[in-house]
Amino acid sequence: MTGSHPAQTRRPGRLWIQLLRVGLAAARTTPGTRLRSWALLAASAAMALTALAFATTTATYDGRTQRDTARGPIVTGSAHQATALWKEAIDSFGTTPHGVIYIEPLTPNSPPPPGLSHWPRPGEALLSPELARAAEDNDSLDRYGHYAGTINAQGLRSPSERMAYVRPAHPPADPAAESWQYITGFGQLFPMNQDIYPHTAVETNGVIAVLMAVPALALLVVATRVGSATRDRRSQLINALGASWAHRALINVGEAVVPAAAGTVVAVIPAALLLATDVRLPFTGYIIDTADTRRAWPELAGALAVSLVLTLVLVVILHRVQRSKTATRPSLSSSRLPKWRLALCVVGVLAIAFSQYAPKGPDIAIFLAGTVLMWATLPSVVAQLCIANGKRIAAGGYRKGDPGRLIAGRWTAAHPGVLVRLSVVFIIGIGLISHLQVWNSRLGDSAAAAQRITQRVGDTLYTVHSSTLTSGAVKNLSRNLPDGTHLLVATTHPEGDHPRIDLTGSCPDLESLRLPCPGTAQRVTSSDPRLEELARPYAGNLTVRAVNGDLPVSQTNGSLIVTTDEPGHRAEIEKAAYAAHPGINVDTPGETWVIGAQQKNNANNWLFLFGGSGLALLLVAGLISAAAEFVRIRAGLAPLSVLTGNYQVFRTIALWYLTVPLLIATALATFITNWHSLFFVISLREGRFSWPVLATAATGFSLAAVAIGLLAAHSARRAAPFWRPKAD
Template sequence: MRGGTSLRLQLVRIGWAAGRGRPGDRLRFWALALASSVLAATLLACVVCAAAYSGRDERDRARGFAWPLKGQKTVLLWQEAQDSLGEISHSVVRVVPLNPELAPPPGLDRWPEPGEAFLSPELVRLGGEDGVRERYGRFGGLIGDAGLASPVERLAYVRPAVAPDPAHAQSWIRAAGYGVASPFGESVYARPLFQLLLTLGATAGLAAMALLVIAARCGSATRDRRGGLLAALGASRGHRALVDIGESALPAAVGTLAGTLPVLVMAWMPIRLPITGYIVDPVYVRAWAVQLALTTVAAFLAVLAVVVLLHRVDGSGRSTRPREFTERVPSWRLYLCGLMISMIVAASLASGRLGLMLFVAGTVGTWATLPSVAAVLSQRLGKFLGGWGRRSGSSGLLIGGRWTTSHPGVVVRLGMAFVIGLGVVSQMQLWNSRLGGGAAEARQTNARIGDSVIMIEARGLTPERVAAFRDGLPSELSVFAIGRTSSRAGERYTLSAGCKDMKGLGLPCSPALTGLPRSAPDRRVDAMRRWFGGDTRMRTVNAVPARPAALVVVGPLGGPSPMAAVKQAGYRELSALQVGGLGEGWLIGAADRARLTNWLLLFGWTGLFFLLLAGGLSAAAEFLRFGPALAPLSVVSGRRRIFGEVAFWHLTVPTALAVLLAAAFTIWHGLFFVSVTGEGSLSWITLVEAVLVALPVTLLIGLLGGVQAMVAARRWRPVAD
């Protein structure tokens, strides 16, 4: 074939017309449109993540305090403390302006008055029942978006009622103003961007690519015959690519534009993401409009490239007959699967970012290539079934076995959804189980005693400050001072309190140092002994020690939580405050890790939804090919039952084999993950439930395939094609 622009346009028009004919072409049109939409949305999600990180870095620089350089004056006293709502921590920033002309930090239209606090909208929304509006002082207003890393950041700016003496404020940071990157608040707990992108790519991204590959191969038999005809007429690879582009350009364009709709909504208004509850600031999205537009174009071109690359025609010159992928599985896929499994093993020998990237790359690569291993096993099974059917005289078994041998690509496309789906479910369960021993014990302690024992750490604890703090507490609460001594054997704690407080816990009053009883009848004493150590001592005192290391507030068991009252009094009277129940640090750490797990759940469930679409499209495409191809059997066989038998042996059995192979790999992969990390546990119940859901689906696929074949047989008439 030779020609200029007119020939190229003609080839594009041929592809344009070819994609809108038979029912299989219409299925492929909508499959490509759906796959293009999913791919565009996934790629744009990656750009939105990068935009959010970039915007947060800019705001961190704008609101971060600046250390004074040589010759600069201190214009601001700055101090950060950590508080929590539930198990999620947030920053409480105490500020004291020393220069009346200094502008307030971003997000505030004025400086807080003494004893006043400005809170972020999310903190006010979630902390209503905990009295967060009054916890840090008088409520002065809300922090604006310009001062928040994201719309859901929990942050408080507080100005103490009594300003510290700048000459003796050792626990305060002396700042020369704002404008230097010194992250605090949400940014401190943010995971690196590459981890978020890895999670997105390994779940939703891989599922989107699987959907695109399956959509590109829908109706492949017709396309391969058309490509073979063009090759026989002398068409080059470029000519055939123009026909493919003409056929797929419209559905790719429609799907890509549809995939941009979620991002357009996010750029227009704040949208709270499910599971994570996170909101991306629309300002961040709009700031990356150019990058989003380029990504949209790249997604469209990627769909066209995949369609062209997956259109295989025999170019050896030995035959004009098109070479179909379904005739054999490329051997390099099997070697690649082994390489990916080796990469997972090698990840255990590396550390840090390299080990994580090796693990993710090996996991994703194995998920992508394991269906090809299942297809090879299905081919061998098909040969056995075909021989068994010939010897036993079972026509359904004979035909089903030979079809499985000749068309292993069906197993690759159908099995891909099950392999990746089981893998994603397993990874979500594993990451969700990484609680840690300390966090698990903290949860048990909280279940036994609730908030009846509260730890308080602060700087500059003096008897006067402790007395003022205690006067602000409800009368039913007791206060114990904690002394801490260090030695080679470790740290030892001493509890000191008045006789009334000791008797409230069933402890004897004695000025001499004695150990906590190992079999205390009070659950609160038992919990303190567990967390402070078995060699913790106690003594009765008439006054607070001069410099206690920390305080413990003990309240009644089973009553309302005293946490809100303790925090309100603490933030009013103490400095650099840290307040929490026993083991709360473990729970906050576990909650921080759970936030990454929530992103995994969001991306994982999204990926599973994409995989369900991929499996449905693959099954629908196979039915359109399977039914008409078996229809002539109605002439040579008077049994309708044969269609169900062939569908069972050709569709159900090989796909079930892929499910079992995926389950075996998932078990090894999960146990390997647990043994290397030392965290989490593989839930056999979850895995068995997933397999028990998948196996009936494979049976349903075979049933629907047999029904489709029977319907096609009733309509079939011989034609001269």
């Protein structure tokens, strides 16, 4: 037999090509193909962009670590072995902090830090490009000395980093007393100058997984199951003909490969942009270094390829065929829900509940894993509830002779997969909105109070402090301050039952604040808002004392007060302070709190970037799912106008079949989000949950549920007059 039919030996080798061609043909002829193709393209692009985000994050952090290691100082305790002096300080322009690195070479052959082609001359400063732009905007380009150029990319953690290398005009007389460190060179990992986004790669990938990967998977599930009834019948038919799982998989791959590949090609555009130039991310201001992405181009290409393969694998997995041991009649898999989804939802809930008892570190990972499991499987729980509710609706419609309720109830019980795809947008959407609010609430009451202080005082009072301040530095500062400014010494006594702050200065400087000029310490009260804010942390207790000659710097513990008669002198004051003493700090009351709050807001901007992307993906998934259901309802309900003789049945079916389950999903999502947000606050150890935000989100999604039902009914009613019987 084998010899008489040689063509049969070639058939198995060609079968997979034939099956792929069957899938390609089905993609062109199956009803609803256009909608499904666009949906798969969008889902594949979302998966590819998410994979690209993971790969870019890994490449970026690898590059950051390499540059951090290359520029880190190698500290030594021996002055004889040292080749340079090094000291770090923190400063800010507005509410954005930056690092200031003071350097002083000790040997002529000492190599400069990475990013510098040569050592700056005495009194010169080199700034990163981002810091140089900020300094120019604040009219402070010469704050640290003569501006001598910019630091190149090899010396920066990222192109968006703000930092400066400064060489003092005069070498320090006593480096140890002024907190300088002896170094032998550079090339050791040394944490310094935490910039816009100081979190680790693991934390960043965790945020991407929760806020982008889960919505992308939801979109893929919805896109795969668009118009699934026809494909499920086809799968049952070829299964009855003896096709194996691999045969069905090849047909499904052939049907989905073109739009899936097109979606991956769409993601090639941002990948090419990352490889071509530095990219500034929206909302965050962070700049991705193209050198990092170019170095990791194989990983970026691999991520796109893996996303395409994963998309096709999920397409195959989501087209399951239920085999029956007692019947040969094909049955649709959409009439049942896998029990393992409900079990995974329970596992996710338990992981969230017990994460608070886990050690610090693993608790975040357990919480995030439980969150992903719960939100991914909660739509199946909603569908299970709706199945039971659908049976009750059908029974009630049968008893009352209401065809609309009868049909809606039976549809609800028979098609839980549709309910899963529709409710996923509502459930995950409400959760995302509420959790973004909780994260954003971390600003805190103390930071808000600090903002009010800053607004009240303005830029007419500055605190100048350093732990190594000398009397000579105070004299230099006093000589270089601009006209209309006054210098005082502040000595604080926060301990005991009677805390107080003492101000010491010359009579003209005290009188400029409408204060007396006593020779001994005298307690005073003042209505000047600047003095009120100074004394507020000390129960309002303020004393003043006048001195002639030099200010008693030894009593200040490094704290000076500069006041101005008029605002607008900040740049001049800061320039004078940094020229007088390297590493000095100049800020207004409450400014440190405000800067800390702004740093948290910068982290929130990353959540808005990833969370906004996730919400956009969910919106696309909702639109696709609703559009697919409109098409199915329009075709399925149109004949009912002939059988019932009225169009009211369309609205009844649509509201009971679509609106009611979505309202159930909204109610359950609201309850679960309230519970989950409490654990989210515990996990963050800060922040507050807002009921108004949750109520607003729930109200918006409830209105959307009503709108979806009404639009579906309207679509069916418009199609009814054009319905004609077909031989199907």
